[in-house]
Amino acid sequence: MSTHKSRTTRTLGAVAVVSVALALTACANRSDVAATGDVFPSKTITFLTPTSAGGATDLTARTLAKELEDEFGVSVVVENRPGGAGSVGIQYLAGTAADGYTIAVLPVEVSLLGHQGYDIDPADFDFIAQANSQPGSIAVPVDSPFQTLDELIVAAEADPGSISISNAGPGSIWNLGATDLGLAAGVEFTHVPFDGGAPAVTAAVGGQVNAVVAGIGETAPAQKDGRLRVLAVLTDDRVPALPDVPTATELGFDVVIGSWAAIGAPAGVPTDVVATLEAALKNAIAAPAYVEFIESGGNIPFFRSAADTTAFVQTESERFASLLAGS
Amino acid sequence: MNDAITGFAALIDPTIGLCLVVGVLLGTLVGAVPGISATMAVALAAGFTLTLEPLQGLAVLLSIYVAAQFGDRVPAILINTPGTPASIATTFDGYPMAKAGRAGIALTSSALVSAVGALAGILILIFAAQPVAAFALRFGPAEMFALVVFGLTMMVGVSGGNVTKGLIAGAVGLLFGAVGRDPITGDTRFTFGIPELSSGIPFIAAIIGLFGIAELFNQIIESRKGKSPKPITQLGEWWPNRAQRRELRKPTAIGVGVGLVVGVVPAVGGDIAGIISWDQARRASKTPEKFGTGSLEGVAAPDSASTATMGGSVMTTLALGVPGDSVMAVMIGSMVVWGLQPGPGLFVNHPDLVFSLATIMIAATILALGLALVRMRGVVKLLTLPQRYLWAVIIVFCLVGTFAVQNSVFDVGVMFAFGLLALVMKRFNFPAGPLVLGLILGPLAEGNLRRALLIDEGAALYTSPIAVFLLLLSLLAVTVPVIRSLLIARKIRAHAHTRTH
Numbered sequence: 001m002s003t004h005k006s007r008t009t010r011t012l013g014a015v016a017v018v019s020v021a022l023a024l025t026a027c028a029n030r031s032d033v034a035a036t037g038d039v040f041p042s043k044t045i046t047f048l049t050p051t052s053a054g055g056a057t058d059l060t061a062r063t064l065a066k067e068l069e070d071e072f073g074v075s076v077v078v079e080n081r082p083g084g085a086g087s088v089g090i091q092y093l094a095g096t097a098a099d100g101y102t103i104a105v106l107p108v109e110v111s112l113l114g115h116q117g118y119d120i121d122p123a124d125f126d127f128i129a130q131a132n133s134q135p136g137s138i139a140v141p142v143d144s145p146f147q148t149l150d151e152l153i154v155a156a157e158a159d160p161g162s163i164s165i166s167n168a169g170p171g172s173i174w175n176l177g178a179t180d181l182g183l184a185a186g187v188e189f190t191h192v193p194f195d196g197g198a199p200a201v202t203a204a205v206g207g208q209v210n211a212v213v214a215g216i217g218e219t220a221p222a223q224k225d226g227r228l229r230v231l232a233v234l235t236d237d238r239v240p241a242l243p244d245v246p247t248a249t250e251l252g253f254d255v256v257i258g259s260w261a262a263i264g265a266p267a268g269v270p271t272d273v274v275a276t277l278e279a280a281l282k283n284a285i286a287a288p289a290y291v292e293f294i295e296s297g298g299n300i301p302f303f304r305s306a307a308d309t310t311a312f313v314q315t316e317s318e319r320f321a322s323l324l325a326g327s
Numbered sequence: 328m329n330d331a332i333t334g335f336a337a338l339i340d341p342t343i344g345l346c347l348v349v350g351v352l353l354g355t356l357v358g359a360v361p362g363i364s365a366t367m368a369v370a371l372a373a374g375f376t377l378t379l380e381p382l383q384g385l386a387v388l389l390s391i392y393v394a395a396q397f398g399d400r401v402p403a404i405l406i407n408t409p410g411t412p413a414s415i416a417t418t419f420d421g422y423p424m425a426k427a428g429r430a431g432i433a434l435t436s437s438a439l440v441s442a443v444g445a446l447a448g449i450l451i452l453i454f455a456a457q458p459v460a461a462f463a464l465r466f467g468p469a470e471m472f473a474l475v476v477f478g479l480t481m482m483v484g485v486s487g488g489n490v491t492k493g494l495i496a497g498a499v500g501l502l503f504g505a506v507g508r509d510p511i512t513g514d515t516r517f518t519f520g521i522p523e524l525s526s527g528i529p530f531i532a533a534i535i536g537l538f539g540i541a542e543l544f545n546q547i548i549e550s551r552k553g554k555s556p557k558p559i560t561q562l563g564e565w566w567p568n569r570a571q572r573r574e575l576r577k578p579t580a581i582g583v584g585v586g587l588v589v590g591v592v593p594a595v596g597g598d599i600a601g602i603i604s605w606d607q608a609r610r611a612s613k614t615p616e617k618f619g620t621g622s623l624e625g626v627a628a629p630d631s632a633s634t635a636t637m638g639g640s641v642m643t644t645l646a647l648g649v650p651g652d653s654v655m656a657v658m659i660g661s662m663v664v665w666g667l668q669p670g671p672g673l674f675v676n677h678p679d680l681v682f683s684l685a686t687i688m689i690a691a692t693i694l695a696l697g698l699a700l701v702r703m704r705g706v707v708k709l710l711t712l713p714q715r716y717l718w719a720v721i722i723v724f725c726l727v728g729t730f731a732v733q734n735s736v737f738d739v740g741v742m743f744a745f746g747l748l749a750l751v752m753k754r755f756n757f758p759a760g761p762l763v764l765g766l767i768l769g770p771l772a773e774g775n776l777r778r779a780l781l782i783d784e785g786a787a788l789y790t791s792p793i794a795v796f797l798l799l800l801s802l803l804a805v806t807v808p809v810i811r812s813l814l815i816a817r818k819i820r821a822h823a824h825t826r827t828h
Contacts, residue, residue, distance in 0.1 A: 052733065054370030054657035059664070082733045083529075084522040085508070091522060117515060118522060164782050170513030192468075192781050193511055195774060198656070202593060202649045208467030209782060221648065225672035296664050 050089025067284035130304035217298035334682025350390025358398025365395035408539030413597030420625030444631035448638025460646030469787030484606035485760030500765020540746025582631030590639020596652035597633030604632035
């Protein structure tokens with residue numbers, strides 16, 4: 001009786017194993033068919049982001065991925081590789097195949113981390129496009145005695161180190177922004193790095209620091225709510241989100257700095273593949289869904305060509321190196 | 328009042344009900360799988376909900392957030408592995424209860440007090456959002472440092488009787504907390520050139536290792552020795568009787584109180600609230616010696632506290648535009664896309680929204696509670712499995728969960744390393760609680776103290792009333808037990824003295 005039972009079990013088990021195996025081979029066949037095409041892209045594209053799911057950079061990747069899927073007719077899968085201030089994901093990209101099937105959002109950190117002890121060099125990547133720009137700004141609590149940037153600078157001049165400015169973290173782009181402003185004005189600020197942009201802005205809203213340097217995506221809504229007063233934007237021209245706020249350059253301080261996101265691949269992708277990706281990204285970056293998403297965050301959707309982005313990232317990297325040395 | 332009516336009325340829509348159910352099911356599920364945290368689930372769901380109407384999307388996201396806090400208790404109680412960091416303190420008494428054959432009552436009580444905590448937090452959200460948020464804004468670096476110092480005094484409490492070994496474990500935790508980039512200068516410390524370590528020890532991987540993997544290894548060793556470890560085959564009573572319900576009252580009240588305060592403070596969440604309230608309830612208990620050995624009070628306090636933080640976190644998020652915890656940080660991203668910029672302006676532009684959100688959370692709490700109570704019977708079947716199969720299942724969940732946090736094999740290695748460390752600690756009777764406390768609070772203490780020193784050379788530490796109050800409280804927390812035990816010792820000696828006469 002018991003042997004009979006165990007034989008039945010064994011037979012049933014064998015049937016189960018075989019059917020699962022068959023099901024798996026069926027899957028394999030399908031992907032083979034897809035992979036045999038010659039024209040790029042003929043299979044799934046992996047879109048890496050060196051950040052955790054849910055943040056602004058991740059959502060940038062997801063919004064663009066959706067547009068690229070429509071454009072190409074293949075799946076574009078977003079993969080999060082967070083950790084090490086973005087270095088883990090960026091280094092991971094450098095090690096993937098340069099065939100255009102792995103692309104990534106490369107945030108401003110790609111031109112910063114190499115100067116901060118990480119093994120990252122912009123030359124290891126082919127930049128395909130710039131996708132947006134996140135201008136910097138300097139803001140004070142709404143009940144602050146400083147009404148203009150000049151007044152803040154004068155106070156810092158009178159008592160060096162007495163003006164504290166919060167930023168998103170040590171060596172972050174906004175730390176460099178505050179450093180740049182100090183250098184341009186020839187004054188000494190006390191820089192207070194926080195663990196991210198939101199707490200840095202909160203510290204200014206709560207009056208714990210005299211000012212904050214942060215992206216307009218964070219300061220513009222706070223100004224609208226009456227929590228912060230933005231003294232200047234760190235851009236070439238005034239920004240649509242804050243039309244009444246002067247640029248630092250207008251006020252005589254030559255500071256233009258901001259965060260940005262580029263799209264890149266490991267170096268060595270065939271030029272025709274880069275061109276295909278570049279054209280598709282140009283459309284994706286102009287797509288209403290993407291424009292709306294970027295603008296809702298207070299930032300500026302912005303396309304720059306592959307060649308121009310490569311040059312831009314290089315210039316930024318050199319500029320950041322000297323700023324980091326000065327901070 | 329009109330806003331309240333509009334807010335509630337906006338929810339009379341069957342699709343929102345559907346979104347709620349989906350969210351609660353998902354949340355309970357991800358909560359119960361160690362490693363997959365509410366933050367991750369909300370982040371992934373956010374990718375899909377962006378195309379929905381704002382209220383529908385928020386119904387999904389908020390109910391995941393709420394329900395995960397019910398699901399995560401289950402592995403904490405049954406396999407000593409917190410489903411999410413919010414249930415770290417649940418393992419302190421929940422698992423000992425389960426081992427003593429009282430898992431049923433631990434699970435039911437945990438679900439009940441979690442619901443009480445959640446509802447209390449949401450009520451505060453409805454009635455006191457704006458004034459309380461203004462209070463939260465006063466927590467600058469100095470006040471945060473003082474709060475964290477108070478948290479660090481809990482190390483003695485979570486040492487499980489052996490204070491010296493507890494403090495050693497705590498010091499090791501602080502050392503691990505120092506790994507990564509310096510919070511002010513950005514220099515890397517103790518990373519040995521490993522880029523993954525530059526953002527610190529991956530926290531989820533570490534706690535899964537410390538609690539789940541260590542317990543698993545320990546059981547395997549015990550059974551290899553032929554000691555046939557006592558499997559949790561019986562769940563015991565399900566419903567707390569009247570005496571037990573009365574026993575739940577005080578720790579739940581303490582938990583709710585602690586949870587509300589901690590929830591309102593930006594950037595600290597259910598994990599810290601749970602540990603603080605466990606220790607506060609122990610101090611206030613008539614039977615503090617039972618804490619850590621399977622006390623029902625020790626389950627009620629942290630579980631009510633960690634759910635009570637949710638109302639506070641949502642409040643801080645909506646009223647200040649500052650994420651109250653990591654889930655809220657993700658949620659802000661979605662809300663901005665929907666055109667609902669959190670911040671004081673939200674109360675002016677969308678006053679009804681707060682009521683809608685609170686109602687969604689109340690509905691999610693009730694649903695999650697119901698699901699928790701119904702589903703628990705199914706857990707019995709899981710536990711009748713022979714232990715070796717259970718071990719295999721647990722290890723797969725721990726592996727997958729840890730890997731999924733940031734798609735990182737390195738994290739899996741960290742999980743095993745911490746599992747081995749905790750195993751050694753367990754064999755030599757070093758408690759894991761203080762180590763976790765050091766790991767969570769160390770970086771917060773350091774960063775905030777150094778920020779406070781940068782801003783005004785630390786003057787706020789002795790001029791801010793909040794900071795002074797919290798620091799005095801910490802001083803009392805450390806000194807009072809010592810003085811009390813000295814007094815008791817003297818009384819006993821005096822007593823013995825008179826007797827010999």
